[in-house]
Amino acid sequence: MSQTERASFGSKLGMILATAGGAVGLGNVWRFSYMTGDNGGAAFICIYIVSVLLLGLPCMICEFIIGRHAASNTARAYTKLSNGTAWKWVGYLGVLTGFLITGYYGVVSGWCLEYLYASATGAMKGGPEYFADYFKEFSANPWRPVLWLALILGVAHYVIIHGVRNGIERASKILMPLLFVLLLIIVVAACMLPGATDGLLFLFRPDFSKLTSDVFLAALGQSFYSLSIAMGCICTYASYFSRQTNLASSAIQISVIDFLVAILAGMMIFPAAASVGVRPDSGPSLIFITLPNVFEQAFSSVPVVGYMVAVMFFMLLGLAALTSLISLHEVSTAFFQEEMHITRNRAAWIVTLSCGVIGAFCSLSLGKLDVLSIGDKSLFDLFDFVTGQIFLPIGGFLTCLFLGWYVPKKLVKDEYTNWGTQRGSLFGVFYFLIRFVCPTAILAVFLHQLGII
Numbered sequence: 428m429s430q431t432e433r434a435s436f437g438s439k440l441g442m443i444l445a446t447a448g449g450a451v452g453l454g455n456v457w458r459f460s461y462m463t464g465d466n467g468g469a470a471f472i473c474i475y476i477v478s479v480l481l482l483g484l485p486c487m488i489c490e491f492i493i494g495r496h497a498a499s500n501t502a503r504a505y506t507k508l509s510n511g512t513a514w515k516w517v518g519y520l521g522v523l524t525g526f527l528i529t530g531y532y533g534v535v536s537g538w539c540l541e542y543l544y545a546s547a548t549g550a551m552k553g554g555p556e557y558f559a560d561y562f563k564e565f566s567a568n569p570w571r572p573v574l575w576l577a578l579i580l581g582v583a584h585y586v587i588i589h590g591v592r593n594g595i596e597r598a599s600k601i602l603m604p605l606l607f608v609l610l611l612i613i614v615v616a617a618c619m620l621p622g623a624t625d626g627l628l629f630l631f632r633p634d635f636s637k638l639t640s641d642v643f644l645a646a647l648g649q650s651f652y653s654l655s656i657a658m659g660c661i662c663t664y665a666s667y668f669s670r671q672t673n674l675a676s677s678a679i680q681i682s683v684i685d686f687l688v689a690i691l692a693g694m695m696i697f698p699a700a701a702s703v704g705v706r707p708d709s710g711p712s713l714i715f716i717t718l719p720n721v722f723e724q725a726f727s728s729v730p731v732v733g734y735m736v737a738v739m740f741f742m743l744l745g746l747a748a749l750t751s752l753i754s755l756h757e758v759s760t761a762f763f764q765e766e767m768h769i770t771r772n773r774a775a776w777i778v779t780l781s782c783g784v785i786g787a788f789c790s791l792s793l794g795k796l797d798v799l800s801i802g803d804k805s806l807f808d809l810f811d812f813v814t815g816q817i818f819l820p821i822g823g824f825l826t827c828l829f830l831g832w833y834v835p836k837k838l839v840k841d842e843y844t845n846w847g848t849q850r851g852s853l854f855g856v857f858y859f860l861i862r863f864v865c866p867t868a869i870l871a872v873f874l875h876q877l878g879i880i
Contacts, residue, residue, distance in 0.1 A: 433498050434591040435667045441596035444603045447684040449660040449754030454653045460696045461713045467637030468629040471509030478650035482868050485860040486656045488782040489830045491674040492842040494665025500761040501659040517825045521659035524818040525758035530785030531810040534749035537575030543741035557719050562715045567794040576786045583752045584779040609743040610691045616701040626701030630693045644875040659758035699725050820873035831862035
C-alpha cells in the first residue's frame with residue numbers, strides 16, 4: 428500500500444494529540460507518581476528529564492523513522508526496512524508485546540471505571556482498611572472486573588472501527604483536552620489544602636543526597652515506559668504521519684505533553700497526601716488504596732468537594748487508560764488488517780475478542796483460580812513481568828541497533844531531515860545516541876530489572 432492510499436492524520440494538532448494520547452496513560456499518573464515517591468521526589472524527576480532527553484526522545488524518533496518510511500503496520504515496517512532478514516522479528520515482537528499488553532492493561536483500565544462508578548455512587552467511604560479490603564475484594568471478584576474490562580474494550584473498539592481520522596484523531600481531540608482540564612481542576616483543589624506546600628516541596632526541591640544507582644536506573648526505565656516505546660504504538664501511529672511532519676520537533680512536543688501530564692499528576696497527588704500526613708512512597712497501592720482515603724480525609728470538612736475531586740480523579744484515570752488502550756488496540760488491528768487482507772472492522776473484532784479473553788483470564792487469576800498461576804505469579808503478574816521487564820527492553824534495544832547499525836545512514840538522515848528540507852543540525856547527536864548511549868542504557872535497565880546488576 429502506498430503512502431497516498433494509506434490512511435493518515437488530518438491535521439498536525441490531531442497527530443500530536445493522538446500520538447501523545449498513546450503515550451500518556453496510567454504510567455504517567457500511577458507509575459510516575461509512585462516511582463517519584465519511592466525514589467526521593469525532585470531528585471528523581473531531574474534524572475528523569477535527562478533520561479527522556481538521552482533515551483526517550485531518540486528511541487521515539489527511531490520508531491517515527493521506521494513507521495513513516497514503511498507506511499505499514501509495525502511488523503511489516505521492520506520487514507520492509509530489513510529486506511526480510513531476521514531483523515523483521517523485532518517488528519513482530521513489537522506487535523506481540525502490544526497485543527499482550529492490551530489484554531492485561533484492559534483489566535487495570537477497567538478498575539478505573541469501577542472506582543469511577545463507586546465514587547459517583549458514594550460507595551467510596553471508609554478508613555484505610557476499608558479501601559484496602561475494597562480493592563482486594565473487587566480485584567478477586569470473578570465477574571465485576573471482567574464486566575468493566577468488556578466495557579472499556581468496547582469503547583476502544585468503537586473508536587478503532589471508525590478509522591484514523593474519524594476515530595482515533597477525533598477521539599483524541601476530545602479526550603486529551605478533557606484530560607488536561609480535569610488535571611488542572613484537581614491540581615488547584617489539591618494545592619489549596621492545608622499543608623500542601625510540603626508535597627510541592629517534595630516534588631520540586633531536589634535532595635541529591637538521595638541519589639543512588641537504583642534511582643538512576645529507575646528514572647531511565649520510567650522514561651522508556653512512559654513514552655510507550657517498543658509497544659508498537661509509536662511506530663504504528665508514525666505510519667499515518669505525512670511526509671511533511673518534522674519528526675524531531677513532533678517527538679519533542681509529544682514528550683513535553685507526556686512530561687507535563689506526569690508533573691501535574693504529581694502536583695495533584697503529593698500535596699493531597701502531605702495534607703493528611705500520608706507518606707509519598709506508598710508504592711503501587713497509591714492509586715487504588717491510598718488515594719481514595721487521602722481524598723476522603725483531605726476534604727472531610729467539605730464532603731461535596733471531596734466527592735467531586737474523587738469522581739474527577741477516577742474519570743481522569745479512565746481517560747488516561749482509554750487513550751493508551753486505543754493506541755495499543757490499533758497496533759494489532761493494523762497488523763491483522765494488513766497481513767490478513769481483511770477489513771478494519773473484522774480486524775478490530777479479532778483484537779477486541781482475543782484481548783477480552785486474555786484480560787478475562789488475567790483478571791480471574793487474581794481471584795480464587797490458582798490454576799491460572801504459574802509458580803508464584805498469577806497470570807496477570809506474569810503478563811506484566813514478561814511484557815514490561817523482558818519484551819519492552821529487548822524490543823527497544825534491538826530497535827536502536829537496527830536503525831543505528833543496520834539501516835543505511837543515508838535513509839535515516841533523509842527521514843530525520845525530511846529529505847533535506849529540515850535543518851537536522853542535531854542529527855549527529857541523535858545518531859550517536861541511538862548507536863551507543865541508548866542501547867547501553869536500555870541494557871543496564873534490563874539487567875537491573877532482572878536483578879543481575
